[in-house]
Amino acid sequence: MNPGAIDRGGPDEQELVGRLRRGDEEAFAAFAASYLPALYRFALRRLGNDRDLAREIAQETVVKVIERLDSYRGEAAFFTWICACCRNEIAGHFRKRSRRPVEVTLESADGEPQDRILNFAAPASEGPEEQLLELEQRELVHLALDRLSVRYAQALEWRYVDALRVDEIAARWDCSYKSAESALSRARAAFFEVYGELERELGVVPSRARGEERA
Amino acid sequence: MSGEDRTRELPGRPDGSGGDASEARLCELLEGAGPRRPLPDEDLVRLRAAARVAWERRSGGREVGRRKPWGRWALAAAGLGGLALVVGWLSPSGERGAGSPETARIAELERVAGRFEVRRDGEAAWERWGEERTGSELAVGAEIRTGEGEDAGRAALGWSGGASLRVDHGSLVRLRSEREVVLERGAVYFDSGGAAARERGLTVLTVQGRFAEVGTQFEVRIDAGSGWTRLRVREGRVELDREGARAEAGAGEELLLRSGGAIERSVVPRFGDPWTWAVATAPMLDLEGITARRFLEWSAREAGWRLEFADRATEELAARVVLHGSIHGLTPSSAPAAVLPTAGLDFGLHSGVLRVAVAEESRTPR
Numbered sequence: 001m002n003p004g005a006i007d008r009g010g011p012d013e014q015e016l017v018g019r020l021r022r023g024d025e026e027a028f029a030a031f032a033a034s035y036l037p038a039l040y041r042f043a044l045r046r047l048g049n050d051r052d053l054a055r056e057i058a059q060e061t062v063v064k065v066i067e068r069l070d071s072y073r074g075e076a077a078f079f080t081w082i083c084a085c086c087r088n089e090i091a092g093h094f095r096k097r098s099r100r101p102v103e104v105t106l107e108s109a110d111g112e113p114q115d116r117i118l119n120f121a122a123p124a125s126e127g128p129e130e131q132l133l134e135l136e137q138r139e140l141v142h143l144a145l146d147r148l149s150v151r152y153a154q155a156l157e158w159r160y161v162d163a164l165r166v167d168e169i170a171a172r173w174d175c176s177y178k179s180a181e182s183a184l185s186r187a188r189a190a191f192f193e194v195y196g197e198l199e200r201e202l203g204v205v206p207s208r209a210r211g212e213e214r215a
Numbered sequence: 216m217s218g219e220d221r222t223r224e225l226p227g228r229p230d231g232s233g234g235d236a237s238e239a240r241l242c243e244l245l246e247g248a249g250p251r252r253p254l255p256d257e258d259l260v261r262l263r264a265a266a267r268v269a270w271e272r273r274s275g276g277r278e279v280g281r282r283k284p285w286g287r288w289a290l291a292a293a294g295l296g297g298l299a300l301v302v303g304w305l306s307p308s309g310e311r312g313a314g315s316p317e318t319a320r321i322a323e324l325e326r327v328a329g330r331f332e333v334r335r336d337g338e339a340a341w342e343r344w345g346e347e348r349t350g351s352e353l354a355v356g357a358e359i360r361t362g363e364g365e366d367a368g369r370a371a372l373g374w375s376g377g378a379s380l381r382v383d384h385g386s387l388v389r390l391r392s393e394r395e396v397v398l399e400r401g402a403v404y405f406d407s408g409g410a411a412a413r414e415r416g417l418t419v420l421t422v423q424g425r426f427a428e429v430g431t432q433f434e435v436r437i438d439a440g441s442g443w444t445r446l447r448v449r450e451g452r453v454e455l456d457r458e459g460a461r462a463e464a465g466a467g468e469e470l471l472l473r474s475g476g477a478i479e480r481s482v483v484p485r486f487g488d489p490w491t492w493a494v495a496t497a498p499m500l501d502l503e504g505i506t507a508r509r510f511l512e513w514s515a516r517e518a519g520w521r522l523e524f525a526d527r528a529t530e531e532l533a534a535r536v537v538l539h540g541s542i543h544g545l546t547p548s549s550a551p552a553a554v555l556p557t558a559g560l561d562f563g564l565h566s567g568v569l570r571v572a573v574a575e576e577s578r579t580p581r
Binding site for chain 1: 241242244245246250251252254255258259261262263265266268269273532549553554557559561573574
C-alpha cells in the first residue's frame with residue numbers, strides 16, 4: 001500500500017524535491033509511496049525480472065538519488081532523472097562483470113520458463129515491430145499506474161481491466177456513487193498526465209507515432 | 216466489459232452515449248497492458264528501509280551505517296542452470312551435427328503451428344502431422360499439404376546446408392530434390408541461411424516459372440483463384456526462368472506474374488507485415504551456450520532488421536555474454552526484450568534498424 005502517494009494535481013514535483021531537501025518528513029513519505037514502487041518495477045523490467053538483482057540495483061539507486069538530491073535541476077521529470085540513475089547503476093553493475101564471460105540464464109532449474117519469458121510473450125499474429133512496441137507500451141502503462149496513488153490506480157484497474165461498474169467501485173470504497181465517479185474522473189486525468197510524461201521521456205516511439213514506423 | 220455496460224456508466228454522460236476519444240484511448244491502453252504484476256511487499260519494505268536510512272543520514276546528520284546491498288546469487292552459481300528445451304537450431308555454416316547421414320533425407324521438421332498433412336513418395340495416403348512430429352525427416356518426393364481456416368497449419372523445415380523452408384497456410388508443396396521444391400498452391404518462404412550456404416541454391420518450381428535463389432530470403436506465393444504468382448525477395452536475389460524468358464528480383468523487390476503473362480515489378484519492405492507469417496514460423500534458436508551477439512544476429516535476420524551496435528564496447532560485450540536457457544514460446548522479434556536486459560544491453564528499434572547499446576547509454580535527462 002502506498003497511502004501517501006502523490007495525487008496528481010497536488011504538490012508538484014519541484015515543490016516535493018524542495019521539501020525533501022529541507023528534510024520534510026511528509027515529503028519523504030510521499031516520495032517513498034509515489035516513486036519507489038515504480039523504480040523497482042523499472043529495475044525489474046530491465047534486469048529480466050531478477051528480484052535479487054533488481055532489489056540490489058533499486059536500493060543503490062534510491063540511496064544515490066537521496067544523496068544527490070541537490071544535483072537535480074528539474075530540467076527533466078523527477079522520475080526520468082531517477083530512471084537515469086537506475087540505468088547508470090545497472091551499467092556499473094555489468095561493468096564490474098565485464099572482464100570475464102558473463103553467464104546469463106533465462107530458465108529455472110526445473111526447466112520451467114521464468115516469469116520473464118512469460119511476461120514477454122506476445123501474440124504471434126502481430127508483426128515484429130508491433131510486438132516490441134506493445135511490450136514497451138505495456139511497461140509504460142504499468143509504470144504510470146505505479147506512479148499514481150493506490151486509490152487512483154485501483155479506480156482505473158477496476159474499471160478498465162476488471163470491468164467493474166462505477167457503483168461496484170463505490171461499494172468497494174464504501175463511498176457514494178458520485179464520489180467514486182469523481183475520483184475516477186480525476187484518476188483518468190492523472191493517468192494521462194503521467195503516462196504522457198513517461199511516453200515522452202522513456203518511450204522508444206510514442207504510441208501515436210507507431211503508424212509512421214510501419215513499412 | 217460489454218459495450219452496453221461501459222456506455223451506461225460513463226461519467227458525465229447520463230444519456231449513455233458512446234465514449235469520447237480519451238475514454239477509448241484509456242480502454243485501449245489499460246486493457247492492452249493487462250493487470251500489473253504485483254510487486255512483492257517484502258521487496259518494497261526493504262527498498263523503503265534503505266531509502267529511510269539514506270534519508271535520515273542526509274536529513275539528520277546522524278552517523279548511520281550505510282546498509283550494504285543484499286547479497287545476491289551469482290547467476291552462474293545459484294544452480295539456475297536448468298537447460299531444457301532444445302529446439303533445432305540451424306547454424307549458418309549448415310552443420311547439423313557430426314555424423315548426419317547423407318541419405319535421401321533432405322529436410323527435417325523443425326517447427327509446427329497447427330496441423331498439416333504429409334504424403335511420402337510413392338504412397339497414396341496422407342498422414343496428419345503435428346508438433347509431436349518435430350524432428351521427423353522428410354525425403355525426396357515427400358509432399359506437404361497445409362489447410363486453411365480451422366485446419367490451418369504451418370511448418371518450418373530445416374533444409375540441407377543450414378537453410379530453412381517454411382510453408383504457409385493453404386499450401387501444397389512437393390520436395391522434388393535437395394535443390395528443388397514444387398509449389399502447387401499457397402506460399403513458401405526460403406532462407407538460405409546466409410553467405411555460407413550460397414553454393415547450395417534452391418529452386419522453387421511453379422506453373423508460372425522457376426524461381427532460383429542465390430543466397431537469399433524470399434517468398435513465392437500462388438493465388439489459384441486469381442491466377443497470379445508473386446515473388447518477394449527479402450535478401451539476395453532470385454532469378455525467374457519462365458519458358459526461357461528470364462527476370463531477376465533483388466532485395467526489397469516484388470514480382471507479380473499474372474496469368475496473361477505480364478510481370479509487374481514493385482517494392483516490398485524487408486521487414487514488417489509482409490513477413491509476419493514467416494517470422495512467426497521461424498525455427499527457434501537454441502540459446503544454450505551461444506553469445507548474445509549470435510542471438511542478436513539470429514533475431515535481426517529473422518525479423519528483417521539491420522543490426523547496429525552503438526559502439527565497439529557494445530559489440531565486445533555482446534560477443535562476451537554467454538546465454539543459457541530457452542526462449543521457447545517467444546518469436547525472433549519479441550525475444551530481444553526478454554534476453555537483452557539480462558545481458559546488460561539496451562536496444563531500440565527504428566525504421567527496421569535494431570540498435571543495441573550497453574545499458575548505460577540512455578537518453579540524457581532534459
